[in-house]
Amino acid sequence: MASEEEEEVLIEVEAVEAVYGEDCKIIQRFPPHIQLHIKPRTADDSSQQFVEAILELRAGSQYPKEPPHIGMIDSKGLDEVRQAHLITSIQEKVDELSSCLMLVALCEEAVHVLSHMNHPDGDCPLCLYPLVKEDVHGNSWPFMKLMSCYHCFHSKCIIKWWNWLQQQSESDSNISNATATSSSNLGSRRGLHGAVKNQRSCPVCRKVFQATDIEHVLSLVQTYTSELSLEETETDDDEELQHSELENSRRKEFDALLKLQEENNGLIEPKKIQVLLPGVFLPNPVTPPTVSTKVSAELQQSEQTSTTNTHTSETGPSRPYSKASTSSRNNFGQRKNKMRNPRTQNKQWAKKES
């Protein structure tokens, strides 16, 4: 009867092989030892794939009476917590199906659990802020993954890092050109750092990028670098400006309020009252200008002999209606008069009004 059971197990292994095709590596048919490369079901588009794993299913000769051993050989995009979750879920399925043929079901379960984990998780390793986060405007920061390891970064973070490395290796090579004859020590050190300019390793796992990743990053660098660097300096400046402007205007506002309050004994009133305070003698288009200009002309004549003539001719009755120049001059003269001789001014003001 043993052979019949063995037959069943062999058929099951064939079934797994049929379902998973190239993703399934049969190490041994009996007792079954299978390596399964699982990808999330939703990820036909590789840009939408953030996790994958290689699992090992290893059964003993007593399988299915004896449960198979489940292990993880490799994974991408899964931190320890999520790796553990995947294994635990499969283990639970093992317990649930104990003594049954379960390899196909276990594989299905694995893919199912992984599909639910197909999203980038955690923080950007470079800035330590969540990978998927929304700023105040509800925009999320674009992020990217390295295809060789599925480690994800904010695009702008990894681009900054990339540029930094390029810059460093440029200055490094300048130094080494300058000190070409110096010790080999420096040379070996740069060898560690990244002898090939276009080849870098992942900041998290040090896995060397594949060519596609480099192209991906480089194209990002080309399209975003100038934009990004500009943007950043601009926003920095803007922030400073905004800050100082805000601060200044806020201060002014409070100062003005305080002043107003002081002047009005704590009562704040509209500003126009201040503008029309008594004593500020504004040319009023309603009042006949002839009177006021005459007045000012008289006063000016009496006080300033040198400029009298021009003033009278300009402000005389022949050009009664205010032009910019005359009115400003009137104003000027009147203010002066007021300062020098407030009493006459008042008198004349009263006279004119009556």
Add this chain to the structure above:
Amino acid sequence: MTSSSAPSRKALSKIACNRLQKELVEWQVNPPAGFKHKVTDNLQRWVIEVNGASGTLYANETYQLQVDFPEHYPMEAPQVIFIPPAPQHPHIYSNGHICLDILYDSWSPAMTVSSICISILSMLSSSTAKQRPADNDRYVKNCRNGRSPKETRWWFHDDKV
């Protein structure tokens, strides 16, 4: 002494500031075991107390690490030294400089103060003899003018300790 040598440093960039603030918060929530951050108002220099792990040569001993952050942290590695007296260790010089690759050539911006601390504690814990590096006197003499360990060209040859 070299411990107090403050290399003429530029202020932290905005990115560095954000990142350090984030690290500090994470540290407060989940500090690495055996370490205590001595609170100051200086984000650019952290002083961290290290307690030797029990069952190791440094059990019940306390040392102080000084971590100085450069303008472009985390692109650039921080400068990490022990404030003398430094632990007696084959990779730690008496002036506090630490020969540890991740602090220099193998630095990666994905590393954090916390991960550095764990590496240093692991380095201490795996030590089998309390002794100074063979070239201690020569090295310390060379560093008398307060040179930063980041200016040293390190050879990393011993991955056992």
